[in-house]
Amino acid sequence: MKKFLFIDLDDTLFQTMGKCLSNEDLQPAAYLKDGSACSFMTKQQRSFFELMDGEMTLIPTTARNRDALSRVNLPFKSYAIINYGGVILEPNGVVDNIWLEIMREDMNxxxxxxxxxxxxxxxxxxxxxxxxxxxxxxxxxxxxxxxxxxxxxxxxxxxxxxxxxxxxxxxxxxxxxxxxxxxxxxxxxxKTLNKARAVTYLQKRLECEFGDIMTFGMGDSKSDARFMAECDYAIIPKGTQLLSHIVTTV
Ligand SMILES: [Mg+2]
Structure with missing residues (x-):
């Protein structure tokens, strides 16, 4: 069975230097327009990426736009959900036009x-x-x-x-x-712009392409919870807004 991880990027897979718990062994993961590194991965985050990348297909599910995604230096090879779910890019980087026109109407x-x-x-x-x-x-x-x-x-x-x-x-x-x-x-x-809606749409596309699939969702923010709930399993990094929200409400 093909497995997919819908993964938020900022504060999930990497973060700004100020948010890194230690300065040890950090490696740049995302850059500003002027080429300077702005976000970094810890050793553990790099190891997590390698583990997941070896087992399944990673699909960035992010608020970043196409330009900001292009400044992320990680080897994503498949679809990408960007602009909070407003745009879906196909593995070759081309925009999913059916989704784009649905969103254009809703956003207008x-x-x-x-x-x-x-x-x-x-x-x-x-x-x-x-x-x-x-x-x-x-x-x-x-x-x-x-x-x-x-x-x-x-x-x-x-x-x-x-x-x-x-x-x-x-x-x-x-x-x-x-x-x-x-x-x-x-x-x-x-409300019509949300990652969950795009994840649901893309899951249907993936099912058409691959048959039965297994999906994982991963994010750091409360607003990620809905798209993660659309997946078979949810993963939450330690020290995040979403995890502390869950811990304080249970
Ligand atoms: Mg985030």
Whole structure:
């Protein structure tokens, strides 16, 4: 039976230097546009990658866009789910057009709400002297979601923005959207954009191609849990948001 691992990348397979528990034996895994290394793998993470890569097909399942994925230096050879599930790349790097057109239609419907929220966030930031601005993340000429980061990396600023502006909006005009916040990253996404939906779609494609398959899902964030639940088995790295959430709620 063919086995597949749908795997989130950032903070699952590698992380920035600041998040590495020790500086020992780190190797660069992802690069910025200027070519400098920004994310690193520990010895254990490299060993885990080798173990999994030897046993099954790894499918990146990531918020990265195509450009950011191309700056990840790992030998993925199959499909890739990128843009939070908004785009699926085939093993030869070509876009799955059927999925892209489904998403284009759904994202067009969601765009008006996102633009309204950007305006609210920017007005609030201006008023409070908060330096972070909301950005609409686009790829393949499709607007997918909003992201806000604090340039000073003060997580409390994002917490406050979420509480004062984003959450009240979600409860009123934004019922068709959801929040993903992990560290210095506040994202607001249409509910129609999610990794789980793309994983389900791709699993069906893989079943058509290979017959019975076995799937594993792996991620670090609470927002990864849904796509992991679409798989036969779930793997969660130690020290992650998702694992501490589970431990505190059981
Ligand atoms: Mg992650």
């Amino acid at each position: 419907r969601a765009q008006y709400g996102l633009i309204g929220l950007i305006k609210l966030i920017d007005e609030y930031s201006e008023l409070r002297g908060f330096k972070g601005r909301a950005r609409l993340i686009e790829d393949f000429s499709i607007s997918f979601y909003i992201v806000v980061k604090d340039p000073n990396k003060v997580c409390e600023n994002l917490e406050q923005l979420e509480r004062d502006i984003v959450q009240p909006w979600i409860l009123t005009d934004g019922k068709e959207y959801f929040i993903h916040r992990n560290g210095n990253n506040l994202a607001v996404l249409p």
